[in-house]
Amino acid sequence: MENTEKTMIGTEINTDKYKNIKRHLEREMINLNPIQRGGILPTESKKVIYEYWDGYSVCDYCAGRLDQVETPPIHEYLDDASKFFGADITRPTHGARESKYVIMNSVCNRGDYVIMDGNAHYTSFVAAERAKLNIDIAPVEDYPTYRVNPEKYKERIEILEDEGKPIGLLLLTHVDGNYGNVADAKKVGKIAKDKGYPFLLNCAYSAGRMPVNAEDLNADFLAISGHKSMSGSGPCGLLSISNKNEEYSKQILKTSKKNIVKELEMLGCTSRGIPILTLMTSFAHVIERVNNWDKEVKRARWIIDELETFGFKQIGEKPKNHDLIKFETPILDKIAEHDKRKGYFFYEELKRRGIGGIRRGATKEFKMSTFGLTDEQTKYVVDSFKEIIENGKKENKLN
Amino acid sequence: MENTEKTMIGTEINTDKYKNIKRHLEREMINLNPIQRGGILPTESKKVIYEYWDGYSVCDYCAGRLDQVETPPIHEYLDDASKFFGADITRPTHGARESKYVIMNSVCNRGDYVIMDGNAHYTSFVAAERAKLNIDIAPVEDYPTYRVNPEKYKERIEILEDEGKPIGLLLLTHVDGNYGNVADAKKVGKIAKDKGYPFLLNCAYSAGRMPVNAEDLNADFLAISGHKSMSGSGPCGLLSISNKNEEYSKQILKTSKKNIVKELEMLGCTSRGIPILTLMTSFAHVIERVNNWDKEVKRARWIIDELETFGFKQIGEKPKNHDLIKFETPILDKIAEHDKRKGYFFYEELKRRGIGGIRRGATKEFKMSTFGLTDEQTKYVVDSFKEIIENGKKENKLN
Structure with missing residues (x-):
């Protein structure tokens, strides 16, 4: 009797449409x-999902930061990923776009120019706009090749420098999503190095499919997509950082004044759930396919x-x-x-x-x-x- | 024979440790x-994971933006969530902290003061620091109650105004994670309204457990955690926005100059994977428990x-x-x-x-x-x- 007057909330919402949701594109196709x-998961990753699907389950044995969790072995995975990508430090993120934003928001100053290739993904633009940066384009070849010409980066640098415009970052789309061209990252990286600018390589379509090594390619940062190319269950990605220039990593990994272990750009912790676990369990599969x-x-x-x-x-x-x-x-x-x-x-x-x-x-x-x-x-x-x-x-x- | 000289990559990494990963805290406990x-998933949400675990599978029928996807019914879900939370607009995010950062990065200007309660979660600090805002604390009662006193917000506003310091946002932790106190959001919301400042309610421990209604509580924005309180598989959350002041939603949902449908603060799309699907499939379960x-x-x-x-x-x-x-x-x-x-x-x-x-x-x-x-x-x-x-x-x- 006592409950008859209780106001019910949300009971007018028809939740039947959220029952038995099926993927229309049949999975057997x-x-x-x-x-x-x-982004297709190997069996090993499907298995781990059963273990960790409940919210915040990766935090069972957390001592304060996701990237340092030892059980499950997230910390070890990130170190292994650094090795695999020829980098020094790796952090989990929610995806390549989030990795790019981290770099732009920490390494660049507002109003800086980011020089990116004419094949850049829309998320490179969006990340730069969100970080309130200016965008400058190194044009690609015309139809039908649309190839990136590394020399164009040098031209754009010289023009911007002449105009007194501050350059904050060079960004290259390693493999673009329209034509699948593989850009000469090493050359663009060399230009960045010679001119003294940080170099971010968008590896959404490369890392996890083909060999990518930050050191070989002169890249300071790799933005890696888990759901696109690392057989990860989305949303997830990685940010791999070369520590050659410690000034950069200091800016990227700056911690909170309030809670001194929490990294600001990660908002403390990023991929706190099954996505990071699927990256770990897919790693053996990814190594194998990169070698093929x-x-x-x-x-x-x-x-x-x-x-x-x-x-x-x-x-x-x-x-x-x-x-x-x-x-x-x-x-x-x-x-x-x-x-x-x-x-x-x-x-x-x-x-x-x-x-x-x-x-x-x-x-x-x-x-x-x-x-x-x-x-x-x-x-x-x-x-x-x-x-x-x-x-x-x-x-x-x-x- | 031709492959014998191929350089193998990553084969020195021992990936055995990423096999058969079990959750040590037995799930039966x-x-x-x-x-x-x-954050514990109902069966309905475990079922949907089988359908959508592959990377980018929610994008099968995407016409450009995650929150507008009709198959699966993400768009409808977000509208239903708005109704449920007494708000006008809802977007998926990666979690409550990411929702808070979105608000701080768009509604506030650099250097603005965010007034938050003394029980505020560390992620409120981290988000404010990342957005380069100043933090001001409305102190809570001493041991052993630690209760939020809404009047303290009024005091802090007056002090900051007297000092000529710009106030960008009032943030209240609806239910704090240390003592589980339920703050009087309505009163703080009324103060914000009277003084003309935007009001963000951190609902990480409230929305999805107990009744929360933005309109009733005078809240402009609700930061909601999927993995903490909405039976979602992490990382996921929601940002619910009241459109009473259209100036705020215009800033929050600003789109890209390059790609005019993509929202900057979402970097285009946020929860592009199973986390958003588990929120949808858990909704019936969440409505039921909120009513209990x-x-x-x-x-x-x-x-x-x-x-x-x-x-x-x-x-x-x-x-x-x-x-x-x-x-x-x-x-x-x-x-x-x-x-x-x-x-x-x-x-x-x-x-x-x-x-x-x-x-x-x-x-x-x-x-x-x-x-x-x-x-x-x-x-x-x-x-x-x-x-x-x-x-x-x-x-x-x-x-």
């Missing part, structure tokens, strides 16, 4: 989406060779050095003009064949990746593409 | 750690009554209004002096009884919570405490 192929990177590149080149004979045109640098492939596909566009399903025919035909991850309705151009697929799956994908084109031409009476 | 009790909050408070009071007769002393406000209980335990300290296991006897005796989450070695004082336990489990915990004390006294010949 061959997924060609480049942003997803490097040559096979991935070979496969990408084979796909390009096969599909260009069928009327596709690969955009970006040639020969190809990465699994992310951008194609112009005038032949699909032509079929779409005649097919009663219009631009959706390609998506639907792929779906019928158990292939997903190509943007629905895209026929002029699309991006794809076969990273981590078996040779048999790759061949199946290419054969399916060919079959769809041939059928489309036949059914719509095209040549 | 009754866990009394206050930071973990509100009176029972949790009653239980906490019962525990205090029972244990104070056994020589424990509850610190913080009385009567108790929250599940987080702080005890001074001179009787445990006395037993520890005589027991051959010293301060560890209590931890070990609890462990033998399947109870965890009390800091190892703590005997002078400790924090605990029985949030979400059944009545039977609660009774078992209290009986175990009593038994350990009685045995300890007997075995060590104490009165």
Whole structure:
């Protein structure tokens, strides 16, 4: 009786829609989406999720800071990651964009210029804007290669210096998300070093897929994406720091006046949950695949060779050095003009064949990746593409 | 033959330690750690993890921004969360501390003063320091209550105004993590409103456990922790915003010049993975428990009554209004002096009884919570405490 007058809260909200949520893109499909192929979890990481899925469970044995936790072995993992990436210090973050913001917010001063390449990801812009920095672009080559030209960084530095504008950072997109070009990081890093500016390499599409070594590439900082390329369950990433210039790490890892162990840029602790654990448990898998990177590149080149004979045109640098492939596909566009399903025919035909991850309705151009697929799956994908084109031409009476 | 000269990378790293990682605190134990009790996942949330554990899988049907994703129904969830919390706009974040930083970095100007209560969590300090703000404290009552006195905010405002110091924000810890005191948010909110300053309520220990309504409490912003109190798998949280003052939301949700849909303070997208999904799938469970909050408070009071007769002393406000209980335990300290296991006897005796989450070695004082336990489990915990004390006294010949 006593509870009848209690005001109930939120009971008008229909929560049925949050029950039995399924991933529509069936998990059994061959997924060609480049942003997803490097984030697929190995079994070891699925196992650890069962252990740590409850909130704050990684903090069972915390003595004050996430990166120093010994049980589970987060501290050891971060040291191993530093070794793996040729760096000195590594911190967990929520992702590559968060790693970039940490650097921009600590190493740069407000109003400084960040010079970034013309292929820079939107998050590089957003991070710089949030940190109230100015952005300057080192232009890339025109269509169809869009290659980064390291010399352009030197030009931009000289122009900005002449104009008396303060340069706070050089940022390079190691592998861009549009064309999958692999930029010459070593050269840009050398320019940064010679001119005395800090150099941040955005490794969202490189670290965890291909060999990346901060020391070899003259990089001061690596922004690494866990969910994009380290087989991590999102959101997670790493920030690896070279300690060659201790002035930088002092700024990045500055601690609180109130609580002297807590790092300001990490807001104390960052990835306090299963994401960091999946990075750890995926590490063996990641090391193995990085060592097989040559096979991935070979496969990408084979796909390009096969599909260009069928009327596709690969955009970006040639020969190809990465699994992310951008194609112009005038032949699909032509079929779409005649097919009663219009631009959706390609998506639907792929779906019928158990292939997903190509943007629905895209026929002029699309991006794809076969990273981590078996040779048999790759061949199946290419054969399916060919079959769809041939059928489309036949059914719509095209040549 | 061709691969024999390939340089192998990272193969010297022993990754065996990242295999079969188990949570040492057995998951079957009754866990009394206050930071973990509100983050335990319901079955519905464990189910959704199987669907979405791969990196970037929430982005299958993204049209440009996480908070607008319809499949899975993230957009709807955020609208429902706004309703539930009496706010107008809600964004996913990585946690309460990240929500606080968003507000401080966008609504305040560098050098502004943030007035916060003397019970403020360290992350409130860290967020303010990262945003390069000054911190001013509205002192709380002395030992043993440590209660927030809303009038102190008025005093601090007047002093700072007299000194010509710019006030950027009032921050109140709704429920603090040391004593579990429930602060009078409504009164502090009224002061903020009357004086014309924005008011941020840190709800890390309140929202998702007890009723919280931004409008009723005169709060402009709620910083909500997913892993602490919303049964979310960390790291995750929410930022709920009242749109009464549109000037604030305009600053908080400012978008990029480069990519006009991306919000700067979110770096485009925040919780791009399973954490946001667990928040959604836990929502029904959270609504139910918030409506049973009176029972949790009653239980906490019962525990205090029972244990104070056994020589424990509850610190913080009385009567108790929250599940987080702080005890001074001179009787445990006395037993520890005589027991051959010293301060560890209590931890070990609890462990033998399947109870965890009390800091190892703590005997002078400790924090605990029985949030979400059944009545039977609660009774078992209290009986175990009593038994350990009685045995300890007997075995060590104490009165």
